[in-house]
Amino acid sequence: MIDLTVNGAAARVDVDPATPLLYVLRDDLHLHAAKFGCGLGQCGACTVLVDDRPVFSCLMPVGAIGTRKVTTVEGLGTAAKPGDVQRAFLHEQAAQCGYCIPGMMTRAEGLLRKTTTPTEYAMRTAMAPSLCRCGTHMRILRAVRRAAVMRGGGVVDAAEPVT
Amino acid sequence: MSRSGITRTVIWAAIALCVGIVVFAIIAYRPAIAAVTRPDPRLFDAALVARGANLARLGNCVSCHQAAGERPYAGGYPIKTPFGTVYGSNITPDPATGIGEWSPAAFNRAMREGVGRDGSHLYPAFPYTHYANVTDSDLGALYAFLMTRPAVRAVPPANTMIPPLGFRPLLAGWKLLFLRPQPMASDPRQSAAWNRGRYIGETLAHCTACHSPRGLLQQEKRGAEAYDGGWSGGWYAPPINARSPAVRAWTVDRLDAYFRTGLSTAHAAAAGPMGPVTYNLARAAPADVRALATYYAWQMREAPAARVEPPLPDRRASASQRHPVGARLYEGACAVCHEPGAAMMVAGRPVLPLGTPLHEDNPRDTIQIILQGLRPPVSARGPYMPAFADALDDRQVAEIVAYLQVRHGSGPAWKDLEKDVAKAREEGE
Known part of the structure; x- marks a missing residue:
């Protein structure tokens, strides 16, 4: 048995400790925000936060999590009451097909938990491990800039103003 | 000792100290070289600039002269040493914060003697110990290349050296010990490619800066210990001589492919600080990269894998x-x-x-x-x-x-x- 804390709630799963966290989230805990993209840590669709740090859940053995807290997009807000990162993504209409967006949002959340005043370069570097095939990067970056402002900070040398 | 004896000793010690200070000052003193007006970039010959661009790539200059996310050659990259952190300087032609006011003579002196235009000694994190044998013509090409880069106004962070090493004249003492350029005559027994590879590798590319161990004062160890492996940015740069631990021979072809693509299918990908080196080599003249491969394959010719490639265990x-x-x-x-x-x-x-x-x-x-x-x-x-x-x-x-x-x-x-x-x-x- 493996004990986890996911989105603030305790969970107990009966799986092999080498099982990727992604499978546990989707199959055992029925949290479907994190997506299976490549399964190789190359695309970022499966990104979740483990103790505030973005990780590829497809390469995260569930047995390695220990007491660290897992956060998925479900933990950032609800459809009725979206969190500020989610609201920023909605405002900028950052999703095209949407498959990468949960990874993008958790990655943005991880960045903003570290600092609400990143540089443009730091923001882009932080977001780079997540890929978007539709090409909505400019909107995604706008959404992250907006979310930083909503958190009381802002990208210090923003390439575009938040309007 | 009598009172007058003590007085005499103190006087002599004071005199010796004064003489020592004067001698040291004479050794350490370098005059400033007069500022010039920034040369008009349009006046440099395009072929000379292109040659300089190639040399700058072979020398991996940009790795230390560019901070993450900042403009190329504008400096600011932190080089951590046991004595403190040195930041790469701005070598764009900005007159105020870069080298725009440097004449070719000032540039050459910096490269060969590690002395800035204003006469101050430069920290050996700038690997001038390697540049004494760079030809005048290559220095001229590098100068032309740098002087035609976009000028960036940027002041890198101040170095944080442990006292008293912030006092730059002390570097004159380091240079007395370790700036000992040996002439590099071409070796007629070796091929032209080998000689070209040695010239690039030992001078501008300064490979031993990472791949050789360093002594107490951070000088690179030479002679038998050259290429015995060293440290760079928290990574280990493995031996690239007869002690190479690779399990597949580094042939000229494999090294050449590794340098140009960042991947040797018989070894692995370029990792850590070697990544940017291959990034630049991939954009350098293929014949020069091949020459480097020729020379370093020769350096590793007696490594274990060059004799026998062992089976790959899977325990x-x-x-x-x-x-x-x-x-x-x-x-x-x-x-x-x-x-x-x-x-x-x-x-x-x-x-x-x-x-x-x-x-x-x-x-x-x-x-x-x-x-x-x-x-x-x-x-x-x-x-x-x-x-x-x-x-x-x-x-x-x-x-x-x-x-x-x-x-x-x-x-x-x-x-x-x-x-x-x-x-x-x-x-x-």
């Missing part, structure tokens, strides 16, 4: 038995790409036992690759490996490393792995 069962925790972590985090038959293996990436890190005499590179992953060294096409620094803790990384060494590595078991993971995190960049 899977015993590794799992000895490190069961590491085995489970490997299975969940690594196997999906690295296990025989996995997607990345089918795509032609080298198998783990081919990688030199598992055969080095310390675990640092294996640890850093797990922590930091691999950024595609040469182009966005890869190879790429995600970083595990945020996913795994020190003990977990140590378990995987211990498992991998038993399964695929060689040499005596690495010790104190968990401590080295913590150190790798601290020193890594």
Whole structure:
């Protein structure tokens, strides 16, 4: 048995400790925000936060999590009451097909938990491990800039103003 | 001793001290070289600028003269030394903050003697010990290249040297000991490519800056210890001489491919500080890169793998038995790409036992690759490996490393792995 804390709630799963966290989230805990993209840590669709740090859940053995807290997009807000990162993504209409967006949002959340005043370069570097095939990067970056402002900070040398 | 005897001793000591200070001042003093008006970039010959661009790539200048996310050659990259952090200077032609006011004579003096235009001694983190043998014509080409870059107004952060090393005249003493340029005559017994490779490798490319061990005062060890392996940015730069731990021979063709693509299919991808080196070599003149490969294949001609390429062990069962925790972590985090038959293996990436890190005499590179992953060294096409620094803790990384060494590595078991993971995190960049 493996004990986890996911989105603030305790969970107990009966799986092999080498099982990727992604499978546990989707199959055992029925949290479907994190997506299976490549399964190789190359695309970022499966990104979740483990103790505030973005990780590829497809390469995260569930047995390695220990007491660290897992956060998925479900933990950032609800459809009725979206969190500020989610609201920023909605405002900028950052999703095209949407498959990468949960990874993008958790990655943005991880960045903003570290600092609400990143540089443009730091923001882009932080977001780079997540890929978007539709090409909505400019909107995604706008959404992250907006979310930083909503958190009381802002990208210090923003390439575009938040309007 | 009588009172007058003590007085006499004190007087003589004072005189000796004064003479010492004067002699030191004479040795350390370098005059400023008069400022010039920034040369008009349009006046430089395009072919000369192109030659300088190639030399700058071979020399990997931009790695230290560009901070992350900032403009090329504008400086600001931190070089951590045991004596403090030195920041790469701005070598764009901005007159106020770069080298726009430097004449060719001032530039050449900086390159060969490590003295700035204003006469101040430069820290040897700038590898001027290598540049004495750069030809006048190559220095002229580099000057033309730098003077035609966009001028960037940028002042790098102030160096943070431990006292009293912030006092630059002391560097004159370091230079007396270690700035000993040896003339480099071409070796008629060797090919033109070998001689060209030696010239580039020993001068502008300054390969020993990372691949040779350093002494107490951070001088590179020479002679028999040259290329015996060294340290760079928290990574280990393995020996590239007869002590190369690689398990496949570094032939001219393999080195050439590694330099130009950032990947040797018989070894591994360029990782850590070697990534940017291959990025630049991939954009340098192919004949020069081939020459470098010729020279360094020769340096490693007596390495074990050059004689016999050993079989690649896979001690899977015993590794799992000895490190069961590491085995489970490997299975969940690594196997999906690295296990025989996995997607990345089918795509032609080298198998783990081919990688030199598992055969080095310390675990640092294996640890850093797990922590930091691999950024595609040469182009966005890869190879790429995600970083595990945020996913795994020190003990977990140590378990995987211990498992991998038993399964695929060689040499005596690495010790104190968990401590080295913590150190790798601290020193890594």
